[in-house]
Amino acid sequence: MTVCSDLSLFAEGKVVDVARSLAPLPPVQHPRENPPSAAKISLGRELFFDARLSRNDRVSCASCHEPNKGFSNGGRFGKGIRDQRSTRNVPSLINVGYSHPLFWDGRSATLEEQALLPIQNAAEMDMPLEVLEKKLHGVAEYRRQFAQVFDGAVTAARIGQALAAFQRTIVSTDTPLDRYVGGDRTALTPRATKGMQLFFGRARCSICHKGPELTDNRFHNIGTVDPEIPDDSGRRAVTGRAEDQGAFRTPQLREVARTAPYMHSGKFQTLSEVVEHYNFGGVTDTANDHRDEILEVLYLSEDEVEDLVAFLREGLTSPDPPIANP
Numbered sequence: 653m654t655v656c657s658d659l660s661l662f663a664e665g666k667v668v669d670v671a672r673s674l675a676p677l678p679p680v681q682h683p684r685e686n687p688p689s690a691a692k693i694s695l696g697r698e699l700f701f702d703a704r705l706s707r708n709d710r711v712s713c714a715s716c717h718e719p720n721k722g723f724s725n726g727g728r729f730g731k732g733i734r735d736q737r738s739t740r741n742v743p744s745l746i747n748v749g750y751s752h753p754l755f756w757d758g759r760s761a762t763l764e765e766q767a768l769l770p771i772q773n774a775a776e777m778d779m780p781l782e783v784l785e786k787k788l789h790g791v792a793e794y795r796r797q798f799a800q801v802f803d804g805a806v807t808a809a810r811i812g813q814a815l816a817a818f819q820r821t822i823v824s825t826d827t828p829l830d831r832y833v834g835g836d837r838t839a840l841t842p843r844a845t846k847g848m849q850l851f852f853g854r855a856r857c858s859i860c861h862k863g864p865e866l867t868d869n870r871f872h873n874i875g876t877v878d879p880e881i882p883d884d885s886g887r888r889a890v891t892g893r894a895e896d897q898g899a900f901r902t903p904q905l906r907e908v909a910r911t912a913p914y915m916h917s918g919k920f921q922t923l924s925e926v927v928e929h930y931n932f933g934g935v936t937d938t939a940n941d942h943r944d945e946i947l948e949v950l951y952l953s954e955d956e957v958e959d960l961v962a963f964l965r966e967g968l969t970s971p972d973p974p975i976a977n978p
């Protein structure tokens with residue numbers, strides 16, 4: 653049976669690009685300027701788990717992006733080298749190679765550039781790049797590996813390249829949805845199948861969580877403005893445009909059951925809370941003039957809410973948690 657024979661299920665309403673959404677996820681693209689190699693990815697992995705990249709040797713990338721918590725940290729916020737609280741939820745790095753631009757507000761263009769920001773951020777790893785270059789140059793094993801991979805010395809730019817190459821291998825491509833799209837019509841439970849139909853149909857999720865990547869990589873205000881962190885203007889801080897107030901990048905959704913809590917503010921603990929939020933049209937008790945007009949009250953029954961949650965929880969979770977390039 654072909655995937656297309658099922659498309660009528662999703663064709664109702666204004667839903668766009670359904671055929672493309674149900675196409676197989678293409679492999680992650682590595683940029684021409686930073687081609688991957690086994691040695692580079694392996695170096696990137698070592699750097700990712702190495703707390704010496706922080707000023708006081710306490711915090712590595714993996715302290716906040718923990719592999720066994722879906723490369724997030726399971727909490728509302730991250731914790732820096734002096735236990736400072738980050739101002740946003742730690743995003744999962746699963747399938748981050750498909751996301752651009754990076755950060756909730758899109759302020760960084762590439763993974764190569766992004767990697768150097770938490771290293772220098774005083775609230776995270778607090779490590780000036782010149783100090784880091786000297787520190788790693790003092791480690792014989794790193795000197796050897798940088799020479800092997802880059803035919804040169806330890807530099808900040810190369811640290812960024814190795815970390816980026818490694819992160820592009822943190823992938824989830826074997827969820828029940830992927831198997832379903834690949835032609836296995838038994839991959840999703842009946843409940844998750846109903847949820848999928850809602851997702852790509854009446855619940856309108858795939859207007860934004862679209863394409864095989866399940867994201868449009870664009871910015872929307874979906875009513876997650878949080879009274880606890882009222883000054884987070886989101887995308888507006890990057891573009892300066894009033895209409896971007898409270899807009900954040902649409903996240904990809906594979907393995908989302910492993911990465912609670914949710915949203916830039918970590919304000920929802922469960923996927924049911926997330927779906928209920930959408931069911932009520934993304935309305936919050938905080939004043940919000942910029943909510944995306946795509947959102948509307950969905951009138952999903954309690955059963956349908958559960959179907960949608962089943963699709964998110966079972967349909968988008970692969971049997972084994974993604975570990976990067978084992």
Ligand code: HEC
Pocket residue numbers: 700705711712713714715716717730731732733738739740741742743744745748751753754755756757763766767768770771775776777815819
């Ligand atoms: C103290 C906790 C912490 C540490 C340490 C940390 N991060 Fe993050 N990371 C975050 C938070 C919080 C965000 C979201 C910030 C934002 O969007 O404004 C983030 C965002 C990211 C993103 C963007 C993901 C996306 O979907 O846009 C990437 C990639 C990333 N971090 C990689 C790294 C790497 C590589 C390191 C190590 C060099 C690292 N992080 C260290 C907390 C941390």
Ligand code: HEC
Pocket residue numbers: 744756851855856857858859860861871872873874876877900901902903905908911913914915916917923926927930931944946947960964
């Ligand atoms: C108007 C575009 C849009 C629509 C429609 C939409 N989303 Fe989202 N979604 C987003 C954005 C933007 C975020 C991040 C918002 C934030 O962090 O404040 C998000 C976040 C999420 C998250 C949290 C992911 C995480 O890692 O924190 C889930 C789960 C989710 N959406 C599921 C859905 C479902 C299910 C539907 C349909 C009922 C839906 N979305 C409809 C844009 C949209």
